[in-house]
Amino acid sequence: MSTLTPTRPPDSRPPAQADLTSGSLPMWAPWAVVVGCAAVAFGVGTALGWRTALSAVVFALLVLLVLPGVSYATEGRRKAMDRFMTVVVSLAFSLAILPLLSLLITVITNGIARFDIEFFTSDMTGVLGPGGGAYAAIVGTVLITAAATIISVPVGVMCAIYLVEYGKGKLARWVTLLVDVMTGIPSIVAGLFAFAFFALFFGPSIRFGIGGAVALSVLMIPVVVRSVEEMLKLVPNELREASYALGVSKWRTIVKVVLPTAAAGITTGIMIAIARVIGETAPLLIIVGTTNAVNWNLFEGRMASLPVFTYYSYTIPGVPPQFGVERAWAAALTLFLIVMLLNLLARFVSTKFSPKTGK
Amino acid sequence: MADNTDIASSATTGHQTTAPAASGASAVTPSQVSVDRPSVDETEGAREAHHITGVPQFDVDNLNIYYGDFLAVEGVTMKIPTRSVTAFIGPSGCGKSTFLRALNRMHEVIPGARVEGSLVMEGQNLYAPEVDAVAVRRRVGMVFQRPNPFPTMSIYDNVVAGVKLNSRRMSKSDLDALVEKSLRGANLWNEVKDRLDRPGSGLSGGQQQRLCIARAIAVEPQVVLMDEPCSALDPISTLAIEDLILELRDNYTIVIVTHNMQQAARVSNQTAFFNIAGTGKPGKLIEYDGTTTIFTNPSVKATEDYVSGRFG
Numbered sequence: 318m319s320t321l322t323p324t325r326p327p328d329s330r331p332p333a334q335a336d337l338t339s340g341s342l343p344m345w346a347p348w349a350v351v352v353g354c355a356a357v358a359f360g361v362g363t364a365l366g367w368r369t370a371l372s373a374v375v376f377a378l379l380v381l382l383v384l385p386g387v388s389y390a391t392e393g394r395r396k397a398m399d400r401f402m403t404v405v406v407s408l409a410f411s412l413a414i415l416p417l418l419s420l421l422i423t424v425i426t427n428g429i430a431r432f433d434i435e436f437f438t439s440d441m442t443g444v445l446g447p448g449g450g451a452y453a454a455i456v457g458t459v460l461i462t463a464a465a466t467i468i469s470v471p472v473g474v475m476c477a478i479y480l481v482e483y484g485k486g487k488l489a490r491w492v493t494l495l496v497d498v499m500t501g502i503p504s505i506v507a508g509l510f511a512f513a514f515f516a517l518f519f520g521p522s523i524r525f526g527i528g529g530a531v532a533l534s535v536l537m538i539p540v541v542v543r544s545v546e547e548m549l550k551l552v553p554n555e556l557r558e559a560s561y562a563l564g565v566s567k568w569r570t571i572v573k574v575v576l577p578t579a580a581a582g583i584t585t586g587i588m589i590a591i592a593r594v595i596g597e598t599a600p601l602l603i604i605v606g607t608t609n610a611v612n613w614n615l616f617e618g619r620m621a622s623l624p625v626f627t628y629y630s631y632t633i634p635g636v637p638p639q640f641g642v643e644r645a646w647a648a649a650l651t652l653f654l655i656v657m658l659l660n661l662l663a664r665f666v667s668t669k670f671s672p673k674t675g676k
Numbered sequence: 677m678a679d680n681t682d683i684a685s686s687a688t689t690g691h692q693t694t695a696p697a698a699s700g701a702s703a704v705t706p707s708q709v710s711v712d713r714p715s716v717d718e719t720e721g722a723r724e725a726h727h728i729t730g731v732p733q734f735d736v737d738n739l740n741i742y743y744g745d746f747l748a749v750e751g752v753t754m755k756i757p758t759r760s761v762t763a764f765i766g767p768s769g770c771g772k773s774t775f776l777r778a779l780n781r782m783h784e785v786i787p788g789a790r791v792e793g794s795l796v797m798e799g800q801n802l803y804a805p806e807v808d809a810v811a812v813r814r815r816v817g818m819v820f821q822r823p824n825p826f827p828t829m830s831i832y833d834n835v836v837a838g839v840k841l842n843s844r845r846m847s848k849s850d851l852d853a854l855v856e857k858s859l860r861g862a863n864l865w866n867e868v869k870d871r872l873d874r875p876g877s878g879l880s881g882g883q884q885q886r887l888c889i890a891r892a893i894a895v896e897p898q899v900v901l902m903d904e905p906c907s908a909l910d911p912i913s914t915l916a917i918e919d920l921i922l923e924l925r926d927n928y929t930i931v932i933v934t935h936n937m938q939q940a941a942r943v944s945n946q947t948a949f950f951n952i953a954g955t956g957k958p959g960k961l962i963e964y965d966g967t968t969t970i971f972t973n974p975s976v977k978a979t980e981d982y983v984s985g986r987f988g
Binding site: 557558559564565566578 | 785787817826840892
């Protein structure tokens with residue numbers, strides 16, 4: 318038993334409570350420092366007649382210096398570094414989110430003026446001053462984007478299936494490389510490609526919706542391939558093996574096990590790809606053009622589309638310019654909402670499709 | 677033929693005490709497969725594999741398994757009897773899982789994997805060029821280490837996955853009957869009969885594994901391969917699976933890889949010990965005999981060391 322109660326030298330360290338809680342700022346202190354810095358920055362700013370943005374920058378820098386300083390004096394080096402990094406991360410986050418908020422607010426405040434029933438029900442036929450709407454542009458955008466999706470999704474998904482499930486060796490490496498290169502194609506080049514391609518068949522005066530869809534597909538396919546590829550890679554090999562072990566062929570395994578398991582991610586990827594191309598202006602300017610009246614036929618004649626509508630409404634607003642500019646903002650807001658709606662839809666679909674845990 | 681070699685080597689080494697391998701039963705007794713080793717008492721193996729009649733389920737002759745240029749398993753020669761439990765034991769990396777997966781050509785899923793030698797199932801070499809690997813797997817099912825029910829499917833759909841994925845037409849009542857029969861066969865029916873439409877991934881680990889067994893036997897294979905089916909399970913679930921294996925033995929040939937030697941001793945009729953000489957060397961079949969013999973009176977020193985815990 319003697320081994321259980323050895324004689325030890327007395328513990329020279331301070332008692333735990335004093336040691337573990339010493340040198341830490343109370344919870345409210347950092348906030349007090351932030352408020353103090355704000356008061357100083359905006360106070361001095363007002364006194365010297367600075368613009369608000371400049372005061373905000375001074376405020377940020379002040380917090381960046383003062384809070385770690387206070388912390389270093391009272392809490393020590395490690396916690397001071399922690400506070401410094403916290404401030405840096407918060408600032409970086411604000412820097413990223415501020416443009417988005419600003420954009421959102423600007424588009425909504427400017428676009429709301431013409432965001433009315435007439436905007437969605439009338440086209441631009443015979444409109445010179447007030448009134449008119451983006452009906453034709455909305456129809457065009459929906460049709461062209463839908464056609465682009467119908468072209469891109471099968472090609473993209475099958476390409477991804479090839480890369481993940483079948484591809485090996487040189488060909489797969491080349492396909493991957495080309496997909497990467499395609500990701501970087503400027504949209505104007507895609508538009509020129511579509512124009513050059515169709516001009517071969519129909520002459521240089523060709524303008525139609527399907528050409529725009531082809532141009533958008535060039536931009537969309539690499540995005541679809543990339544995202545679907547990643548999703549297919551996430552499907553555990555065990556599921557493929559489980560299916561093989563039941564005597565299911567490879568193709569059926571892919572169609573009935575792999576794709577359903579990855580359906581949620583694939584849908585999200587496709588939605589993101591659609592959001593990527595729906596706002597493209599340049600290719601549509603070249604191959605689709607624009608028009609005032611509604612055109613439901615993808616295969617004949619110019620079509621209006623929201624990005625091009627926005628562009629022309631803003632650059633050639635008419636006289637007086639007010640009405641055209643208002644329509645441009647409303648069209649921008651519409652496009653914005655369509656993309657938002659697509660994202661929400663993607664969320665909904667992915668929760669509906671994703672594998673159920675049953676818990 | 678391998679039998680003759682066995683008998684010849686047994687005779688020359690003189691270890692064979694009784695019951696010379698003359699009858700049909702002892703001809704397929706899984707005893708003494710490596711030609712360069714002394715024989716052991718064959719009656720023991722014969723007793724344990726008493727139900728063997730006719731041709732063995734698998735007749736493996738000098739099988740080499742490669743991954744690319746790497747020889748993973750070398751020179752396996754063994755006969756696996758029908759409707760019995762055969763266990764593969766051995767240290768990690770010794771090729772027992774690779775060999776198991778070669779039995780239904782599952783290892784081909786890995787690029788570059790190939791075999792040399794012959795693997796005959798009921799008179800048909802499974803590696804003959806005209807044999808379809810997909811058809812082989814319909815006859816030789818498999819249960820994996822980690823339970824892997826299809827996450828997008830309900831319990832019901834998981835059980836009939838083999839039928840549905842192959843797009844075979846079946847009436848609803850036949851499907852219902854198949855589900856009940858398979859789940860009863862896997863001892864899972866009473867636990868899940870009220871929630872067949874719930875996702876299979878919502879079950880506990882042990883239940884999921886039994887669901888996977890039900891899924892495997894629903895396509896009515898002749899053989900069920902099990903690759904460490906209990907290594908991710910708690911002792912109670914393990915017991916449930918082991919009981920199930922003993923029941924399945926009446927209708928299926930079971931081949932099981934396990935790291936748990938008590939498990940091998942509890943459930944198997946024959947045990948094969950695999951070992952590896954060193955990293956990068958191929959795995960080899962060291963000894964194959966009746967389970968009791970392997971665990972009480974093995975003929976090779978390495979086997980004795982392994983089963984008694986003295987290794988390394």
